[in-house]
Amino acid sequence: MKTFKGRVVVAGEVTAEAAVTKAGFNTLASFQKALMFGDKTAKCSDQNNADLYGKPMAGKALCLPQTIGSTTGGMVLFCAAELGQQPACLLFSKPIDSLAAAGAILAGVWSVNSMPTVDTLGDEFLDYVKSGMKVSVAKDGTVSVE
Amino acid sequence: MPMKLSPEQEAILNGEKGETFAKVMKTLVMYGEAFGAEKMVPVTSRYGHLVTSFGLSVMKPVYALMDKLIQGGAISQQKFTVDPQPLDKNVPANFLQNIFFKVMYSKQGEYNAQLEKLGIFDADSYSCTCYMDEAGNIPQPGEVLSWAESSAVVYANSVLGARCNRNSGIIELFGSIAGAVPYFGLLTDEGRKAPWIVEVRTSKKPEAQILGSAIGMKVMEDVPYIKGLDKWLGVRLDQAARDYLKDMGAASASNGAVGLYHVENLTPEAKTLGEGLILPGAKTYVIDDAELERVKAGYPCIWKDPGAKPKLAFIGCPHLSQAQLIDWTQKLSAALDKAGRSSVAIPVVFTAAPKVIREFEKTPQAERLRRLGVALSYICPLMYMNNPLCGKMPVITNSNKLRTYTSAKYLTDAEILAKISGEAI
Numbered sequence: 381m382k383t384f385k386g387r388v389v390v391a392g393e394v395t396a397e398a399a400v401t402k403a404g405f406n407t408l409a410s411f412q413k414a415l416m417f418g419d420k421t422a423k424c425s426d427q428n429n430a431d432l433y434g435k436p437m438a439g440k441a442l443c444l445p446q447t448i449g450s451t452t453g454g455m456v457l458f459c460a461a462e463l464g465q466q467p468a469c470l471l472f473s474k475p476i477d478s479l480a481a482a483g484a485i486l487a488g489v490w491s492v493n494s495m496p497t498v499d500t501l502g503d504e505f506l507d508y509v510k511s512g513m514k515v516s517v518a519k520d521g522t523v524s525v526e
Numbered sequence: 527m528p529m530k531l532s533p534e535q536e537a538i539l540n541g542e543k544g545e546t547f548a549k550v551m552k553t554l555v556m557y558g559e560a561f562g563a564e565k566m567v568p569v570t571s572r573y574g575h576l577v578t579s580f581g582l583s584v585m586k587p588v589y590a591l592m593d594k595l596i597q598g599g600a601i602s603q604q605k606f607t608v609d610p611q612p613l614d615k616n617v618p619a620n621f622l623q624n625i626f627f628k629v630m631y632s633k634q635g636e637y638n639a640q641l642e643k644l645g646i647f648d649a650d651s652y653s654c655t656c657y658m659d660e661a662g663n664i665p666q667p668g669e670v671l672s673w674a675e676s677s678a679v680v681y682a683n684s685v686l687g688a689r690c691n692r693n694s695g696i697i698e699l700f701g702s703i704a705g706a707v708p709y710f711g712l713l714t715d716e717g718r719k720a721p722w723i724v725e726v727r728t729s730k731k732p733e734a735q736i737l738g739s740a741i742g743m744k745v746m747e748d749v750p751y752i753k754g755l756d757k758w759l760g761v762r763l764d765q766a767a768r769d770y771l772k773d774m775g776a777a778s779a780s781n782g783a784v785g786l787y788h789v790e791n792l793t794p795e796a797k798t799l800g801e802g803l804i805l806p807g808a809k810t811y812v813i814d815d816a817e818l819e820r821v822k823a824g825y826p827c828i829w830k831d832p833g834a835k836p837k838l839a840f841i842g843c844p845h846l847s848q849a850q851l852i853d854w855t856q857k858l859s860a861a862l863d864k865a866g867r868s869s870v871a872i873p874v875v876f877t878a879a880p881k882v883i884r885e886f887e888k889t890p891q892a893e894r895l896r897r898l899g900v901a902l903s904y905i906c907p908l909m910y911m912n913n914p915l916c917g918k919m920p921v922i923t924n925s926n927k928l929r930t931y932t933s934a935k936y937l938t939d940a941e942i943l944a945k946i947s948g949e950a951i
Contacts, residue, residue: 404746404782408931412912412931415585416584416912416913417914427828428930446746448746449676449780450577450931451577451676451693451694452577452578452694453695454695455577455585455588461587462586463584463587476560477747478692479694481557481560482557482693482697483694485553485557485560486697490591
């Protein structure tokens with residue numbers, strides 16, 4: 381097991397299986413089909429994301445560098461949370477971007493389905509964690525990967 | 527560190543204007559604190575711009591939130607424009623597609639009514655290019671905006687010299703409701719400096735949409751300082767340069783997350799501050815012909831039959847300017863003449879802002895375009911494409927943004943012209 385310490389953006393505790401993308405995560409492109417067709421597993425529909433395309437994201441510890449793309453991104457994450465299709469948590473290797481922060485905070489303030497969010501976990505975190513690994517997030521931003 | 531709020535902002539946060547207002551302020555405060563903002567600053571632009579224009583039935587949580595805002599009296603303090611509408615009967619669609627659209631966008635009427643209550647400028651204010659002269663939402667240099675829509679934000683920052691973060695949908699409305707936004711990122715002088723130098727060393731004017739895509743994929747959300755592009759665009763921000771930068775910026779914002787770029791000798795801050803905008807230790811990305819070819823070759827084609835004959839072409843994502851509409855009409859007319867055809871070889875849709883279309887309709891080119899068989903629409907092509915029926919169609923586009931979010935296949939302007947004129951079908 382290895383632990384990483386990041387900065388808490390939205391506090392919370394959760395344990396989930398990792399879903400990892402090394403490339404920027406395009407939130408709209410990734411969630412749009414799942415939202416549109418009510419896919420409760422939220423399979424990633426971003427054709428440009430070789431790491432996650434076709435893989436479920438709901439209930440996973442989404443490990444990513446940052447999000448990219450449309451400014452609907454935060455709203456899409458908020459909708460995913462309200463519809464119960466959200467990742468269990470969002471774990472960023474880099475400082476969080478404005479769209480992802482908006483989504484995590486909107487869910488935290490306006491939805492019952494909050495997504496604990498930690499950023500600045502470092503490149504080493506993203507190098508180490510692999511899809512399928514068990515990831516635990518503590519309230520103080522400590523992330524354990526086993 | 528907690529953000530320092532004004533007494534009025536503090537009172538709102540503590541519920542003086544009700545629970546809904548308090549939650550709006552709490553969201554903005556948390557949003558700012560995530561980026562180390564120490565204060566809120568007033569929104570100084572005359573108008574806002576919202577990204578959410580579609581009454582998509584599955585986006586119920588957004589409409590429920592809008593209802594909460596309206597019921598809580600949390601209305602925008604400024605009028606705003608909004609991204610394009612998703613439906614237009616001028617755009618070709620078959621019987622099944624039309625039924626699907628009606629189901630999919632069943633909330634459109636209700637959502638438009640919500641936007642009226644929240645403060646939309648007028649019923650023709652739906653476009654991603656709200657900053658066109660005809661559309662009239664043109665921020666001044668240095669103004670602070672609370673906008674979303676990635677292509678509009680990057681344009682306002684880079685070409686107009688306004689200041690706006692890449693806000694998400696909903697957050698941009700919250701800023702307009704509060705009349706203030708957290709001060710961080712692209713609002714600050716430091717946040718507008720470039721950790722990347724992009725050197726354009728191509729043998730011809732690069733395709734705007736591929737250049738933007740290459741830059742976005744490389745720098746992600748960072749600010750690039752672009753050298754060598756003034757060789758192809760000149761040093762004046764004339765209509766042609768603005769249109770080029772509109773398309774380049776949209777690609778950089780959708781293929782990456784660029785919210786601001788500087789073009790040496792051309793964009794406002796690059797003209798006044800020059801290389802002073804480049805951060806010490808900036809990385810360099812050289813873009814030559816081979817690099818553009820490499821980037822384009824990497825675009826996946828997810829059509830079932832990659833060699834299928836296109837059934838539809840979309841031109842205008844982001845929406846075309848009036849000058850682009852005229853240019854495309856002339857180019858297409860000439861190409862059809864050359865191909866010995868009187869009308870387009872496949873269904874073609876040009877998209878532009880309602881107010882741009884209204885002015886274009888006053889020119890002789892409008893009738894000429896109609897005779898060529900091209901549909902002219904105000905819709906968002908992305909909204910049209912995002913359903914299983916349209917998603918399976920082999921659609922071509924010259925928009926890298928549309929390519930990114932849908933199954934549409936990207937072609938350069940010259941390639942798509944050859945297809946729609948029948949030269950290459």
